[in-house]
Amino acid sequence: MGELKTDVIELHDLCAYSVHEKEVLSEISSRYEKKWVVACYPRAIDNMFRQNNITFDNYEVLNFRLISAGQIKTELDGKLEPKSEDTVYEVKKTSLDVPAWYPIIDEERCIYCGKCARFCVFGVYKFSKKSLEVVEPLNCKNNCPACGRTCPTSAIIFPRLPENSALSGAEPGSGEQVVASAPKDGLFVMLNERNKTRRSIFKNDMMQLAEDEKRKAIEELKKRAKE
Numbered sequence: 001m002g003e004l005k006t007d008v009i010e011l012h013d014l015c016a017y018s019v020h021e022k023e024v025l026s027e028i029s030s031r032y033e034k035k036w037v038v039a040c041y042p043r044a045i046d047n048m049f050r051q052n053n054i055t056f057d058n059y060e061v062l063n064f065r066l067i068s069a070g071q072i073k074t075e076l077d078g079k080l081e082p083k084s085e086d087t088v089y090e091v092k093k094t095s096l097d098v099p100a101w102y103p104i105i106d107e108e109r110c111i112y113c114g115k116c117a118r119f120c121v122f123g124v125y126k127f128s129k130k131s132l133e134v135v136e137p138l139n140c141k142n143n144c145p146a147c148g149r150t151c152p153t154s155a156i157i158f159p160r161l162p163e164n165s166a167l168s169g170a171e172p173g174s175g176e177q178v179v180a181s182a183p184k185d186g187l188f189v190m191l192n193e194r195n196k197t198r199r200s201i202f203k204n205d206m207m208q209l210a211e212d213e214k215r216k217a218i219e220e221l222k223k224r225a226k227e
Contacts, residue, residue, distance in 0.1 A: 005080065005087060006076075006080045006087055007032070007087050007088040007089070007090075008087070008088070008089045008090070009028060009088075009089075009090045009092065010089075010090065010091045010092065011024075011092050011094075012091070012092065012093045012094065013094070013100055014037075014039055014045075014048075015048065015100035015101070015102070015159055015160060016094040016096040016100035017092075017094050018048050018049065018052040018054055019052055019096075019100070019102070019137050019138070020094055020095070020096040020100075021094055021095070021096075022052055022053070022054050024092065025049075025054050025055070025056050026054065026055040026056070028056075029055055029056040029057060029059075030055075033058060034058050034059070034060075035056070035058065035059035035060070036059065036060050036061075036062060036076060036079070036080075037059050037060070037061045037062070038061075038062045038064055038072055039061060039062075039063070039064065039159075040063060040064070040065055040159050040160075040168065040169055041061075041063055041065065041157075041159070041168065041169030041170055041171075042061035042063065042169075043106060043157065043169045043170070043171060044104055044157045044159040044168070044169030045061045045159070045169075046061070047104045047105065047106050047107070047157060048104045048157075048159060050107070051104055051105060051134060062075065062076075065164055065168075066164070098138055099142045100160070101140055101141075101142040101143065101158065101160055102124065102134060102137035102138065102140040102158075103116070103124065103125075103134055103137075103140060103145075103147065103148060103156050103157065103158060104134070104156070104157040104158070104159060104169075105132060105133075105134060105155060105156065105157075106154075106155045106156075106157060107155075109153045109154060109155035109172070110132055110153065110155040111152070111153055111155070112127075112128075112129060112130060112131070112132055113152065114127045114132065115147075115150045115151060115152070116132070116147040116148065116150060116151055116156050117132065117147075119146065119147045119150045120146075120147045121217075121218060122136075122139045122140060122141055122217075123135075123136050123139050124136050124137065124139050124140045124147075125147075141217035141220070144213050144216070144217040145158045145161050145167055145213065146209075146211070146212075146213035146217065148167050149167065149209055149213070153172075154166040154167070154172035157169045
């Protein structure tokens with residue numbers, strides 16, 4: 001991104017640090033009054049910090065999935081006050097020896113239906129009627145977002161999922177549009193019924209995709225166990 005007149009700390013990677021070396025994030029937070037986190041979707045980062053009890057306040061997320069490195073630098077140049085002393089550039093690498101892939105729960109959207117926990121076969125979640133927790137994040141099968149596709153409220157996020165969708169942290173859509181008090185034989189009812197059919201097809205497609213992803217994850221796990 002070119003030279004920024006401020007301290008830059010490059011983490012490899014943020015997801016891993018949030019479960020394995022969260023004290024590093026707390027130390028960074030205490031070192032600076034204002035922070036800019038160049039990462040993925042803000043919804044993913046906000047809930048990841050909350051879920052893992054990360055002390056990291058007064059920060060703003062810049063989403064590198066949606067804006068270029070040049071745009072990020074321009075935005076930061078306009079917000080940062082240049083340091084008078086020498087700046088610091090640090091590269092930190094976690095000692096975590098497994099890929100950092102695990103689900104993040106958006107508490108504001110979760111309705112505690114338990115579909116994700118029942119669908120997961122790797123013991124990642126702990127579920128009760130009033131609680132849903134990610135208790136074994138590193139049990140999650142890397143690149144398997146299957147459980148999240150079963151969520152009816154888009155409350156499950158995989159920050160490193162290579163797609164720009166609610167499942168990777170984008171803000172979910174506004175939901176269903178219900179047409180009220182229209183005549184039963186009217187045009188609005190016909191369009192509403194057609195939309196319901198489309199949603200049903202989409203839901204069935206998502207469930208089939210989730211089943212395929214889960215089956216693939218189990219097969220890969222069994223294959224590794226034999227090696």
